[in-house]
Amino acid sequence: MMKLYHTELSGNCHKVRLMLSLLELKHDRVLVNLASGEHKSADFLKIDPLGQVPLLIDENTTIRDSQAILVYLARKCDRTDWLPLEAESMAKVMQWLSFAANEINSSLFIARLHFLFGMNFDWETAQQKGKQILQIMDEHLRERNWLECSSPTIADIACYPYVGLAPDGKVSLEPYPNVMAWIDRIKQLSGYERMPGLE
Ligand SMILES: N[C@@H](CCC(=O)N[C@@H](CS)C(=O)NCC(=O)O)C(=O)O
Structure with missing residues (x-):
């Protein structure tokens, strides 16, 4: 059984x-206590040196x-709806995975760490950059229901949490109606799971 x-x-x-x-997908979940530094324990670092x-x-x-992990799960289940294999579609999905790992993680993610977890970051720059990327997404979603393709892909899942959680970093989503509609569409998906801040 898979273990997360x-x-x-x-x-x-x-x-x-x-x-x-x-x-x-049936799986087990193991909670890792970041506050107590469990992710930096010798046992955990043996499995993931990044901790x-x-x-x-x-x-x-x-x-x-x-x-x-999203790529792995989609391929493991052979779900080409979630990760298309055709050259252009796959590359466009990849663009958003990089966008999530780079643009979103260096902006909305950082602002949230600052305001929700009290970490000392340059929150003003993070918020400003966050607003720019939300504007880009809002324009992109003007005539689309999903970031790429005609149904949701792992691109949507990769970008969703930190965009939906932007208010935790004191970035309002109100100026971005197309992003807000996209968030609602994701919340309507069959099998949607909640988390605090994304009810
Ligand atoms: N690129 C990684 C980043 C993972 C990441 O930043 N994880 C955070 C929790 S959201 C973490 O483990 N932080 C502890 C640390 O980096 O020491 C991903 O997308 O999964």
């Missing part, structure tokens, strides 16, 4: 929880990084 190492308030972990739930969650173990395969 995760922590409740992490949006990166939530990408994986959500995907597992949407795909109805981060989410981490997925499937038999003899260990995958870290939420984006990589």
